[in-house]
Amino acid sequence: MPELPEVEFGRRLAERVACGRRIERVRCADDRLVFDGVRPGEVARRLRRRIVLSARRHGKHLWFELDERPWPLFHFGMTGHLRTRGEPALALETGVAAGDTTWPPRFAKIHLWFDDGGELVMTNARRLGRIRLRDDPLREPPVAGLGFDPLHGLPDLRTFRELLSRRPRSALKALLLDQGFAAGVGNWMADEILFQAALDPRRKAGGLAAAEVRALRGAIGRVARTAVAAEARKERFPPNWLFHARWEHVRPATLADGTPVARLRVAGRTTAWVPSRQR
DNA sequence: CTCAGTGTTCAGTG
């Protein structure tokens, strides 16, 4: 569930399944890579018998407020997901077929049982995700170093312009991927934002006209809100989004109306864009 | 068999 909309989907799932409940049982996989800076057994010990007060998110990080600290903090890497019993896997979950209801799911890293019978599992097939413990996630790394979260409110235009002016020589694509700038934007969101703002991914942040700055800021908020409103379900994304063209392995890729979609390597990542519309 | 990939970090280079 790697980008903002998918993590927000997970947060809402956790809110529904976990909030107000007591954790009765915890099972952690013996995985020293995913459990970062803490042994799996200690996470299990700290969470057992705690009450979940809320599920919070900033960018791609998700954490639970408990009745006692420390709190668990999750990052999903490229392949992590939150699942609950009885709800099928979404499409694009690595190693799990869409619609699969096998329980517990493959690649479970932490499994929580609640006092009302509910269950929550974090999966992480490729093990690039992390589970950490923090006393105060917002004030400690890595969350403390994140930029604004587009779903929590955009910086006003003046502040946004100032943020751009701090990185004048950065390509727009690289800037959008920088979690210290806009938290939660990943590869497909960055491409979608630049497509909707009609900006070439290689343009420098310091070289935008006033109207382009406004368009960029607007697109960041619109892409985040629209994807979250669609519950991160790709088939519900607006049909005119670039998103639908980016995974097509057919060549050449095009938009629904036949406009060519090009591929480019920017900031080390594969970038899909529409040269005829992005300047 | 090879390689790309919804992410992050770090060493090396210009």
Next chain:
DNA sequence: TCACTGAACACTGA
């Protein structure tokens, strides 16, 4: 200092 590149991490599916 800034910014970019490539590698590393790990593993599945095309």
